[in-house]
């Protein structure tokens with residue numbers, strides 16, 4: 001008797017490690033004299049932080065950024081703790097654990113700084129808010145006074161509109177320049193992915209790309225440089241002959257005008273394959289485009305097989321999901337497409 005084949009997920013994310021590394025290298029080069037780090041929060045924007053860190057470390061990337069301490073803990077042993085930053089800073093009571101922990105906190109408020117001093121926290125980073133009103137010391141406050149005597153590695157700020165040709169970019173830069181001179185730090189850091197494309201004035205010592213590493217294209221200037229990293233593949237669960245007049249899926253939003261051959265695929269909106277793709281998204285087979293018919297369901301999606309008569313049950317098929325295109329088609333940002341990719345995929349790295 002033949003040995004039973006292992007049961008596998010009917011969906012896989014095929015992740016191109018060479019493209020990830022190439023994207024980091026080009027962002028590092030475009031960062032000029034600054035060195036590019038990597039934002040790996042939200043599990044490496046959904047792709048898997050541990051695998052991302054392994055590949056980028058191997059390519060020479062040194063600085064990594066996560067949002068939560070739990071994310072830092074998950075990377076313990078994979079990154080020099082001095083080069084892993086926790087953007088959310090420290091909540092009351094976390095000082096001792098943070099000091100001994102797997103990463104360096106980014107202090108965001110006068111209160112956090114006071115608690116860090118009381119705990120003899122040591123090396124830290126500091127975030128200055130220059131116009132986003134989110135996290136960080138207000139640039140109009142006595143930032144120099146608040147930071148005096150702290151052992152600061154990165155003094156940073158974050159751009160609100162780097163992906164737009166906005167006057168806010170220059171305004172934030174001016175504020176950061178004004179404030180940072182009063183803050184003694186090892187290094188200064190300002191630009192995210194799109195900020196890198198704004199030019200040398202925005203680079204300082206370290207840049208913090210996220211989106212573009214993973215194949216997102218936040219602005220036209222980066223389009224020619226960035227390669228896609230992720231490909232969604234799924235299996236055909238069933239092939240059907242849908243008759244003229246039959247409808248497909250919830251709400252019967254598609255009705256066949258003539259007899260068609262369709263495939264039902266093993267993924268849906270629970271996998272981050274959003275309902276916004278209903279009736280507008282597609283899969284592909286070679287050069288053939290296979291449009292989605294009707295609504296995307298939680299675990300299933302139906303497509304038209306007319307352009308790919310040879311496909312049958314069990315075959316694998318790839319989604320047409322280029323991040324900038326799918327953002328334009330659905331209005332859902334590339335950040336959301338990446339970070340909401342589901343957990344049911346097998347994540348398969350090639351290279």
Ligand SMILES: *Cc1c(COP(=O)(O)O)cnc(C)c1O
Pocket residue numbers: 039041087158191192193194208209210211212
């Ligand atoms: C998420 C984040 C980044 C990365 O931004 P991208 O737009 O994904 O390049 C950089 N810096 C901070 C503070 C962030 O929160």
